[in-house]
Amino acid sequence: MNEKVMGIGVVCELTGLSERQIRYYEERQLISPNRTQGRTRKYSFEDVEKIKEIQQKMMEGFNTFEIRQLAAKNRLKFKYSLI
Amino acid sequence: MNEKVMGIGVVCELTGLSERQIRYYEERQLISPNRTQGRTRKYSFEDVEKIKEIQQKMMEGFNTFEIRQLAAKNRLKFKYSLI
DNA sequence: CGTGTAAGGAATTCTGACACG
């Protein structure tokens, strides 16, 4: 489910993280929610899964930059595997 | 997906209906969203599908009471089919 | 019956900043 439908409050509940943390991960370009005409962020279940992975990596000691790198590599690996 | 995660604004976009219509269908007990600690309603994708069906039935000329009856019958039929 | 709307309030979310470390 990659439809951007939930507000940050629901994401907090689903992940157990604070709004601050979730917005920070966006600032660090680890996730990219949509915005309504106003300014409110909308997340997908896929975003929630990403956040949970970020959460996991953070606990393993990675910093946001490294997690960003890991994500990029995985996308690349996945890309080539499609050839 | 029966997780109650989206606000009424998103449901309006996904169904093309107004907030008024969606709240009215709830009043008529055709759908039952959750509520946050505050009072804001939260809907699931399943609710959205239900709303689309309601929408369809309304266009076919059924009134909310009849639609409620139809839904009840279908649940009953489904229940027995499980025996 | 089903839906639109203006009204006033309450809950939700937003940004930028200061703080700690």
Next chain:
DNA sequence: CGTGTAAGGAATTCTGACACG
């Protein structure tokens, strides 16, 4: 670097009511 927090504002949603038909 990653996160908490108080501050003020803006967007979102809520209820009850009046209206039309």
